[in-house]
Amino acid sequence: MSFWSFAWVALLMLLVPVNAAGLPSTNRFEPEVLKFEALDRRIPPPPRPILFVGSSSIRLWTNLPTAIQERPVLNRGFGGSRFKDLLRFFNRLVLPYGPSVLVVYEGDNDLADGQTPAEIAQDLAVFLERAETELRGTSVVLLTVKPSPARRHLLEAQSEFNQRLKILAASGRRVRVVDVTSPLLDSRGEPDPRFFAADRLHLNADGYEAWRQPVLDAIELSLKR
Numbered sequence: 001m002s003f004w005s006f007a008w009v010a011l012l013m014l015l016v017p018v019n020a021a022g023l024p025s026t027n028r029f030e031p032e033v034l035k036f037e038a039l040d041r042r043i044p045p046p047p048r049p050i051l052f053v054g055s056s057s058i059r060l061w062t063n064l065p066t067a068i069q070e071r072p073v074l075n076r077g078f079g080g081s082r083f084k085d086l087l088r089f090f091n092r093l094v095l096p097y098g099p100s101v102l103v104v105y106e107g108d109n110d111l112a113d114g115q116t117p118a119e120i121a122q123d124l125a126v127f128l129e130r131a132e133t134e135l136r137g138t139s140v141v142l143l144t145v146k147p148s149p150a151r152r153h154l155l156e157a158q159s160e161f162n163q164r165l166k167i168l169a170a171s172g173r174r175v176r177v178v179d180v181t182s183p184l185l186d187s188r189g190e191p192d193p194r195f196f197a198a199d200r201l202h203l204n205a206d207g208y209e210a211w212r213q214p215v216l217d218a219i220e221l222s223l224k225r
Contacts, residue, residue: 032078033089040096046072050219051097054105055081057146060202067212068219074099082110083123090130099138101222102131103215105180107145107161111154117161121168128172139174139222143215144181147191150201155191178218183210 049072052058058077065073076093078085083106086093094102104127110120124142131140144162147155162181169175184207186192193200195207203211 027085027088029078029081029085029089033092036076036093045074045097047098048072048100049074049097050101050103051094051099052077052103052105053086053093054103054143055079055109056202057108057143058103058105061208061211063208067208068216071219077105080109082106082113082115083120083127084110087123087127087130090127094131095134098135101139101141101219102135103141103143103219105143107158107165108151111145111157111161112151117157117164120161121164124165125168128168128175132172132174139176140169140172141215141218141222142169142175142177143211144177144179146180146203147184148196148201149191149193150196150199152191174222176218176222178214180211180214183214 050068052061052064052073052075054077056077056079058075059079061067061075061077064075065071074097076097078093086104086106107120107124110123111117128140131138142165144165145158147158151158158181166177169177184192184195184203195203195210197204
């Protein structure tokens with residue numbers, strides 16, 4: 001068993017909380033996942049889509065089909081999520097779609113919730129292991145954690161995690177990293193308020209436009225593999 005396989009098994013023991021009766025407890029994202037499943041029954045998803053998953057930075061990217069040049073795109077972002085949540089719902093939000101390209105944005109909320117970059121990297125390693133073994137032929141595009149004025153105090157931790165993300169991605173055969181950090185910084189290396197909504201955390205239209213071309217380029221390169 002590889003290190004990542006061992007890590008996956010160990011993490012799975014932690015991913016399903018139980019109540020006092022020993023039964024699985026309801027996850028706070030369950031209603032959102034049920035809505036996605038109901039939508040899929042009403043409107044069958046396209047085969048081999050470009051699947052976007054992750055936290056609210058994905059969920060709020062509402063013009064994805066246009067931004068990604070009208071390719072078959074599915075947005076399955078769920079706001080507030082962390083890598084552990086994405087792993088918990090991997091069998092329902094990732095695996096059924098058999099995506100050609102899987103675009104992932106997580107880590108932002110993980111850091112804000114107090115996890116260390118090393119701890120999040122362990123979750124990422126498990127995620128990449130599952131993608132490698134269960135999604136044959138799928139390329140993975142990882143987006144770096146974005147800087148934001150509201151979470152400026154986490155810039156150092158974000159930078160450390162982004163470095164770990166790049167190292168882990170380099171060990172994967174079908175994994176690519178997109179730097180979505182640099183386009184959002186000003187000349188002093190600070191998060192540029194021009195790219196953020198009023199909450200100083202989420203992107204505005206200009207912020208998503210700054211992401212569009214780097215993400216599109218990575219998708220195109222992944223599809224050529």
